[in-house]
Amino acid sequence: MFETLKSQPADKILALMQAFRDDPRTAKIDLGVGVYRNAEGVTPVMRAVKAAEHRLWQEQTTKAYVGLAGDPAFADAMIRLILNNSVPRENIAAAATPGGTGAVRQAFEMIRLANPDARIFVSDPTWPNHLSILQYLGMEAVAYRYFDDSTGGVDFDGMMADLQGAKKGDVVLLHGCCHNPTGANLNTVEWQAVIDLLNDTGAVPMIDIAYQGFGDGLEADAQPTRMVASQVPECLIAASCSKNFGIYRERTGLLMAVSQDAGATAMNQGTLAFLNRQNYSFPPDHGARLVTMILNDSALRADWMSELEEVRRSMLALREQLAGELQRLTGSDRFGFLAQHRGMFSRLGTTPELVEKLRVDHGIYMVGDSRMNIAGLNRDTVPVLARAIVDAGV
Numbered sequence: 001m002f003e004t005l006k007s008q009p010a011d012k013i014l015a016l017m018q019a020f021r022d023d024p025r026t027a028k029i030d031l032g033v034g035v036y037r038n039a040e041g042v043t044p045v046m047r048a049v050k051a052a053e054h055r056l057w058q059e060q061t062t063k064a065y066v067g068l069a070g071d072p073a074f075a076d077a078m079i080r081l082i083l084n085n086s087v088p089r090e091n092i093a094a095a096a097t098p099g100g101t102g103a104v105r106q107a108f109e110m111i112r113l114a115n116p117d118a119r120i121f122v123s124d125p126t127w128p129n130h131l132s133i134l135q136y137l138g139m140e141a142v143a144y145r146y147f148d149d150s151t152g153g154v155d156f157d158g159m160m161a162d163l164q165g166a167k168k169g170d171v172v173l174l175h176g177c178c179h180n181p182t183g184a185n186l187n188t189v190e191w192q193a194v195i196d197l198l199n200d201t202g203a204v205p206m207i208d209i210a211y212q213g214f215g216d217g218l219e220a221d222a223q224p225t226r227m228v229a230s231q232v233p234e235c236l237i238a239a240s241c242s243k244n245f246g247i248y249r250e251r252t253g254l255l256m257a258v259s260q261d262a263g264a265t266a267m268n269q270g271t272l273a274f275l276n277r278q279n280y281s282f283p284p285d286h287g288a289r290l291v292t293m294i295l296n297d298s299a300l301r302a303d304w305m306s307e308l309e310e311v312r313r314s315m316l317a318l319r320e321q322l323a324g325e326l327q328r329l330t331g332s333d334r335f336g337f338l339a340q341h342r343g344m345f346s347r348l349g350t351t352p353e354l355v356e357k358l359r360v361d362h363g364i365y366m367v368g369d370s371r372m373n374i375a376g377l378n379r380d381t382v383p384v385l386a387r388a389i390v391d392a393g394v
């Protein structure tokens with residue numbers, strides 16, 4: 001029967017990762033997959049994670065199953081981190097998932113269960129896997145304008161105009177912070193306008209928050225999610241611990257279903273547990289346990305926060321260096337948006353042909369839509385990239 005299988009489209013981010021590995025040149029620069037790397041090009045295990053693992057190894061006495069929604073202590077700790085006390089705890093159903101992607105997938109499945117005809121409004125552009133999973137699930141994606149190539153900022157008027165088309169029964173997918181792939185984000189006034197529009201149309205927001213702490217700081221990055229969750233009747237929040245705890249391969253995420261009606265929480269919680277059971281039964285525990293230990297221990301938490309802040313500041317410094325270097329080489333502020341963007345990514349705003357030229361001529365790998373992982377740079381490679389961008393005629 002397997003002869004009937006058709007080959008599936010390659011994920012463009014993961015295909016790029018492989019192409020970089022296969023390139024024999026030594027002076028190559030990987031700005032592809034969204035994994036943090038320090039100045040030495042290493043993705044380190046964070047100090048607090050190492051310490052928590054050590055403690056866990058000494059103290060853990062069983063690997064027996066925990067629960068279909070994972071350990072409630074993990075949900076509690078993550079809810080405090082993301083929502084703080086903006087929403088009463090009894091209004092939130094939550095389940096651990098295998099990474100942020102697991103949370104996104106489960107969120108889409110929950111939407112489909114509730115309304116098989118729901119349309120999911122997604123930013124143009126969005127993380128390619130959002131679209132891929134929606135297509136796989138047979139759900140309709142509707143693009144809303146988001147990025148303005150000419151300014152490197154958000155096309156807010158276009159976004160609002162397109163979101164007018166979302167109706168009750170539809171879902172609007174928003175990136176909580178550090179928009180992937182563009183790096184361009186809404187300001188507080190714009191977030192409020194989106195929330196008001198959602199409340200007018202009755203569409204339900206779904207927030208994907210995978211980079212909390214990478215933009216303007218842990219608290220500032222969570223602010224839009226808190227505003228949304230406290231002001232709309234219901235929403236979904238898919239959170240990832242991959243980046244801010246640096247535990248990518250441990251697959252640690254959380255899906256929250258928030259309702260202003262606490263009476264809905266039991267049904268939402270039961271649905272999340274059911275969906276986990278159908279897809280993979282119990283969610284992974286190791287990463288979730290580390291996160292819980294770190295968030296609940298004041299010393300580990302302080303150390304984690306300070307290392308995360310170093311990571312955030314190093315990416316900001318690289319952004320400023322790159323924007324400054326391009327300013328010097330071009331004599332214009334054309335690339336000033338790179339310093340305004342936040343998070344791991346920036347969209348350069350150039351053609352696939354020039355992205356290809358950067359790869360072939362300079363060994364610089366970025367996603368075809370010109371998304372660059374800023375953390376793939378260091379102080380020495382920033383001038384190399386800037387020079388290549390100018391030489392390629394971007």
Ligand code: LMR
Binds near residue numbers: 180
């Ligand atoms: C990315 O956007 O590069 C990351 O979220 C990694 C992935 O799984 O695509």
